[in-house]
Amino acid sequence: MLFNKVLRASVQTGIRLQSSSAAASAKAATIQKPSLGFSFELTEQQKEFQELARKFAREEIVPAAPGYDKSGEYPVPIIQRAWELGLMNSHIPEDCGGMGLSIFDACLITEELAYGCTGVQTAIEANSLGQMPVILAGNDAQKKKYLGRMAEEPLMCAYCVTEPGAGSDVAGIKTRAVKKGDEYVVNGQKMWITNGGKANWYFLLTRTEPDPKCPASKAFTGFIVDADTPGIQIGRKEMNMGQRCSDTRGITFEDVRIPKENVLIGEGAGFKIAMGAFDKTRPPVAAGATGLAQRALDEATNYALERKTFGRLIAEHQAVSFLLAEMAMKVELARMAYQRSAWEVDEGRKNTYYASIAKAFAGDIANQVASDAVQVFGGNGFNSEYPVEKLMRDAKIYQIYEGTAQIQRLIIAREHLGKFKK
Secondary structure, eight states, X not given: OXXXXXXXXXXXXXXXXXXXXXHHHHHHHHHHSOOOSOOOOOOHHXXXXXXXXXXXXXXXXXXXXXXXXXHOOOOHHHHHHHHHTTOSSTTSOGGGTSOOOOHHHHHHHHHHHHHHOHHHXXXXXXXXXXXXXXXXXXXXXXXXXXXXXXXXXXXXEEEEOOBTTBSSOGGGOOOEEEEETTEXXXXXXXXXXXXXXTEEEEEEEEEOOOOTTSOHHHHEEEEEEETTSTTEEEOOOOOOSSOTTSOEEEEEEEEEEEEGGGBSSSTTOHHHHHHHTHHHHHHHHHHHHHHHHHHHHHHHHHHHTTOEETTEEGGGSHHHHHHXXXXXXXXXXXXXXXXXXXXXXXXXXXXXXXXHHHHHHHHHHHHHHXXXXXXXXXXXXXXXXXXXXXXXXXXXXXXXXXXXXXXXXXXXXXXXXXXXXX
16 A cells, blocks of 8 residues: 555656646747647647556556446446556645646546546546535635545545436425534435445535525535435445446435535535536546547447458448548547637636537537447447447436536527627
């Protein structure tokens, strides 16, 4: 364990030194020649992270993924290794022991991990979603306590918002928190919580205003809750269509007592905090969908260059080559979409419009490209001995979690029309 900590500390120190060096080099380059204002070139640090994640995904995740898909077992060894390499929790601030990387940097890592297996990537990315409300709204004590521990050992957390009767309609949440003295007593049920059974702590959204007419912006409060708090009952692991090694569960809160020190900002601020996290987490989700699509394209292309029909490679048939071309177009555009949305928020600008475009488009094309990959494989694609049927199953959730494809379109339309109404 000590060796792993030393190794990880060395990796993080090296990364920070490289970051400073890269920043200095970039500054020098700016002085030497005028900036064009727009560039597709990654920094040396970003290239190194991308290559590290790519190597890890292809050498360690890809070979293990089919076994985890069949067993549904949580990929603990892979997650521990990702943590050791600095490929998890990349956005935890430096003053909490993290690396403080940008959303763009996190997206580059996420795409590569998703190429290996989106079940593994989702388990890792769920940490980002659970942590983001604390990063955005936590005070210094809350950040150091809950983010700091995740920089010290490979712990998981979860975003505990969805309920059996409240998914897209977040304002329909029924879980109640009632203040009693210096504590809040929580009762209710959450559902479809990623990392629900593995989390060390949860971000929890509850209703604190009983009046149903109270606007969502004032009715809900966000809490940080330790997973071992008495009264928390963790449900069975759900066996889903895809991303089967991800841990998804229902969680029941029965007279759970939470100290007032664990409230984020204050009563009534929860809805804004919960929704605000999505502007930073939807770009990585889109990156994950893009990684899956890239994997599907690569598998289909390699197969098309091996399989022969009518005396020639199927890649030489126009019907197949055009299908591959369409797949490639979609992957490239999805990548540009998530990178634009990540860049916008890293620049300190509101990226809601771009984040929803990226999430909706990448989620849709992941499903299309995975389905087309199965088509290229023909009968073999329908068989579990080949990799593409898993990709097709794994892809579907990208149109559902962190805001359905339809919710993204509502957001895009609202943002788009808002520009004209002004």
